[in-house]
Amino acid sequence: MKRTKGKNTVGGKKSTGRSQPAHPFIILTGLSGSGKSQAIRALEDLGYFCVDNLPTTLIPTLARLSIRGDLEKVAIVVDVREGNFLSSFQRIYRRTRKMRGLNPVLIFLDASTTTLVRRFSETRRPHPLAPGRSASEGIRTERTRMTAIREMADEIVDTSDMTVHELRHFFMGLSRDRFRASLVLTLLSFGYKHGVPVDADLMFDVRCLPNPHFVPTLRRRTGRDRAVAAFLERDPSTREFIERLEEYLRYVVPHYVAEGKSYLTVAVGCTGGRHRSVMIGERLRRALTSVGGVRVRVRHRDIGVA
Numbered sequence: 369m370k371r372t373k374g375k376n377t378v379g380g381k382k383s384t385g386r387s388q389p390a391h392p393f394i395i396l397t398g399l400s401g402s403g404k405s406q407a408i409r410a411l412e413d414l415g416y417f418c419v420d421n422l423p424t425t426l427i428p429t430l431a432r433l434s435i436r437g438d439l440e441k442v443a444i445v446v447d448v449r450e451g452n453f454l455s456s457f458q459r460i461y462r463r464t465r466k467m468r469g470l471n472p473v474l475i476f477l478d479a480s481t482t483t484l485v486r487r488f489s490e491t492r493r494p495h496p497l498a499p500g501r502s503a504s505e506g507i508r509t510e511r512t513r514m515t516a517i518r519e520m521a522d523e524i525v526d527t528s529d530m531t532v533h534e535l536r537h538f539f540m541g542l543s544r545d546r547f548r549a550s551l552v553l554t555l556l557s558f559g560y561k562h563g564v565p566v567d568a569d570l571m572f573d574v575r576c577l578p579n580p581h582f583v584p585t586l587r588r589r590t591g592r593d594r595a596v597a598a599f600l601e602r603d604p605s606t607r608e609f610i611e612r613l614e615e616y617l618r619y620v621v622p623h624y625v626a627e628g629k630s631y632l633t634v635a636v637g638c639t640g641g642r643h644r645s646v647m648i649g650e651r652l653r654r655a656l657t658s659v660g661g662v663r664v665r666v667r668h669r670d671i672g673v674a
Contacts, residue, residue: 448496
């Protein structure tokens with residue numbers, strides 16, 4: 369469950385009527401054990417410059433660096449682990465919100481007491497406000513002291529029933545420039561006789577298709593040549609193979625985008641890596657360029673190997 373107050377939109381502009389683009393500046397806080405560490409890692413994967421457990425007094429310094437352009441997107445975690453947090457955060461955050469060219473968004477992570485007690489029990493960490501007492505006592509104290517800060521939040525996120533993956537998806541959806549940090553999809557052709565690529569996420573064997581190598585006029589050509597492509601396209605089984613592979617990848621690649629994966633390597637292998645795999649790699653490039661959130665590149669590993 370999350371509550372949106374509607375003050376700001378992460379990655380956009382402040383609703384102040386200014387035309388100047390505002391730099392995203394996410395401040396994560398909340399109860400101990402509510403998932404702030406997982407949240408900051410998700411934001412780091414989205415291209416944010418992240419600092420965990422930043423001293424509260426350094427927030428304006430980091431904000432000025434962001435405004436100056438040294439740091440494009442910033443996300444920080446501040447909480448009760450830092451001694452001056454409860455006494456100084458509200459004043460410093462109000463000052464930060466007045467900075468021109470900055471879009472500060474305060475996100476408060478919360479969870480039920482039962483969930484927090486279970487998490488502390490599983491990790492065997494003492495609560496930062498109750499090192500010599502039970503976790504339940506520390507949670508009650510922290511919840512009371514954090515009430516005013518919670519009321520200031522732009523977003524309140526209840527992580528009680530959220531998995532790590534669901535928390536990651538929440539922050540991906542919160543960031544407006546989610547699709548600017550696109551998935552880099554590498555289509556890699558290779559020859560099995562030269563060894564399989566170790567960095568392949570998905571691998572497809574096309575040695576079942578007719579081999580242009582055995583056509584004398586095509587042997588010295590590659591899959592980039594129109595004659596080789598025409599030879600393969602005349603074969604019905606090759607056309608069906610390519611259509612089914614394109615259909616599968618158009619279906620599955622958006623799921624990798626939604627998962628937040630940064631890199632995906634799809635390897636296509638034939639015997640020598642010069643004809644069939646090259647031609648299919650080029651066909652896949654055309655088919656997948658239109659998939660949203662994806663930047664497609666092609667690499668022909670063995671095209672120049674004899």
